Amino acid sequence: MFLSVCAAGETFAAKGLVIKLDVTDFAQDLINKNIRVRAGMGEKSARHHVTVGYIDENLPDGQMKSLGEEITTQLEKIFSISNPNNHITFDVKEAAQPFGNGIALIPVNEVDLKTVNNEVNNIVKSFNHQLNNATQPHNYIPHMSFSLN
Numbered sequence: 001m002f003l004s005v006c007a008a009g010e011t012f013a014a015k016g017l018v019i020k021l022d023v024t025d026f027a028q029d030l031i032n033k034n035i036r037v038r039a040g041m042g043e044k045s046a047r048h049h050v051t052v053g054y055i056d057e058n059l060p061d062g063q064m065k066s067l068g069e070e071i072t073t074q075l076e077k078i079f080s081i082s083n084p085n086n087h088i089t090f091d092v093k094e095a096a097q098p099f100g101n102g103i104a105l106i107p108v109n110e111v112d113l114k115t116v117n118n119e120v121n122n123i124v125k126s127f128n129h130q131l132n133n134a135t136q137p138h139n140y141i142p143h144m145s146f147s148l149n
Helices: 025-038 061-078 108-127
Strands: 002-013 018-024 049-055 088-096 102-109 144-147
Touching: 018 025, 018 061, 018 108, 049 108, 049 144, 061 108, 088 108, 102 108
Parallel strands: none
Antiparallel strands: 002 018, 002 088, 018 049, 088 102, 102 144
């Protein structure tokens, strides 16, 4: 099974900035209708993504939004939605419950996603910020997670 990750984006957390890759509509449908049902979680129309970094800083909303947009622009230059050669394939190795309240899909090939994570780290540094310790390239394997609810 594969999930094609094809777009960059950001989400504002309560305190910080989540940097993510959005999952294609096909893969969204596959997760929502098949994987969740097989896991006994029921069908749900949620949007899923792969988190590739997190900036744990408490910036004013305007600065956070601006930073998120700048990072997104840089990521989209690298991983253009219109260029299928820049899509990332996420082959699922296993499902795990690392946090207790959700399921994480762990990739077979960590190299592509770790490369993205490293690229995100470089972009974030270029804006004089840093990823939090948990999502630094030497610590983190990007994965897809979703809530059990």
